[in-house]
Amino acid sequence: MENKSQPPNQINNNFIQEIIENEQKSNTSAKQLVTRFPPEPNGYLHIGHAKSISINFELAKLYNGKCHLRFDDTNPLNENPDFIESIKKDIKWLGWNWGENLFYASDYFETLFEYATKLTLDGKAYIDESSQEQIRQLRGTLNSTGTESPYRNRPINENVELLNKMRNGDFEEGSMVLRAKIDMNSGNINLRDPILYRIIKTPHFKTGTKWKIYPTYDFAHGQSDSIEKITHSICTMEFEDHRPLYDWLIENIHIHHPQQIEFARLNISYTVLSKRKLSELVEKNYVQGWDDPRMPTISGLRKRGYTPESIKNFCNKIGVAKRQNTVEIQLLEHCIREDLNKNCKRVMGIIDPVKVVITNYPENQSEKLEAINNPEQEEMGSRKIEFSREIYIESNDFMEDPPKKYFRLSPGKEVRLRYGYIIKCTKVIRDEVSNKILQIECEYDPNTKGGYAPDGRKIKGTIHWVSSSNSFETKVNLFNNLFSVEKPDEYDSIKEVINPNSMETFHNSRIENHLLKAMPGDKFQFERLGYFCVDKIDSISNLPIFNRTVTLRDSWAKIQGSTNPKISQS
């Protein structure tokens, strides 16, 4: 048999793997592969980070190496220890383990300073007392070369002395910086005497007030990689221009030389993935927090009901390359459906209920019917559900004047109640004032218990239901795309493209009693609707509140040409 598809969950062949593969083949020094994930503790992780985490940890796993977690905490102005825990939690939740290899760039401040001293001693770095404005002026522009600073040729001993005084806190913030002496004429602006250290007197959450100067990203990052003996330093494309500087510093300090490799960051349709825009959503209260189920953050996805498995799978499917990309959000949805379909218990829940009275079913009678828990996994068994005279069905499973090919309930028509009976609609009762449907009356066919028609008549439609006695009323949140356009990044303001209907809450949904004791995070398929998870237990009612993770695929909605599938306005 031909092996047509690749084994599940195998990472796509990508160019980084190819580089490593080639190194191992032609290999001279059989070094152990060491990668790292280097977040700055200044925000929450999102699915773009998950891609990076996945690349780094997956590679380590694949080549029997290791992946470090290193917090890039070089700027006390931006960073906050609260983020440390959330970042660790999210990585662990995704299923990755850095083991003993947890580091902080701040652990290396002393060594970094030694490196800076060495460069200064070698005449490769100098103290510049120009103002921030002057430095910018002299840097030149994209189309013009820079000009050397008047401080560039300061004697070495003076530089060393000033550097030490800078460290001691003898100078004001902004009064001077340490710069590498490279090339003010370079076409690459990063090489025009980049700043290595700046004075910051804000205390650092780890080193306190010990340091008055802090290394910039360019000076801290590569050297930290080197100290940790990283072999492959994988980052996103915007650092490509920094690679010549990364290499220059390491070569001029004469230390272990990791290889920086850049890949294209992830973009997903109908959402944003930049830290700035994500914060804006939170700060301007477009969402309820970083972990709002509409957010593409790891914590948001978790609250939404995504599983680590589905996210990892997604990361494997999107591949790794250098070209700009926007992955359709449908692929993410596919990944979570794939996982949940296999593993979730089926259950019946009515988002927007309408009452149905079975007029020929005795008033005080009820009976138990058998329902299968998961047709994908027989081991999951079955459960009993209760049928009685008064039940609820989904309001959009009834239409008084249905279009053709509508297989659900309508006047005079029959429909099957899943695992129940075949019923026929006999009457619709409306509110005289509002004309709203108050109640639907049906008759059931007693010979169709379990939903089987002994006379062999074909019943095309099957709908979900709960009996009023065997269900509880609770709140259900439905989510849609946060943005109404495919590429929100292309618009100036979030406001003009945010989807006003990204969240819809139903307060009177009815769920079968089977879920009374469901706990936060528990996941279910509500038959015919989608996958839902318990958001939390309501503090007043003590009942679970549900979030819709994703709808089931819905070919009826497509036929209808509806842009808002499932539960439309009543």
Added chain:
RNA sequence: UGCCCGGUGGUGUAACGGUAGCACAAGGGACUUUGAAUCCCUCAGUCCAGGUUCAAAUCCUGGCCGGGCAGCCA
């Protein structure tokens, strides 16, 4: 009028000079007590122009288009 990177179906990603494949999406069909799942089928692609070669998505040259870079952010 600088430096760097990139352009393969609608989207994402393979093919390493030798049959352009996979996934998602879309369309159709089979099955169906979830309009789900599953299964089958279909649609659809190498930015352009030259060159090298028996043979080019792949190598070369020149265009065109897209992206990144002028923080004491990362």
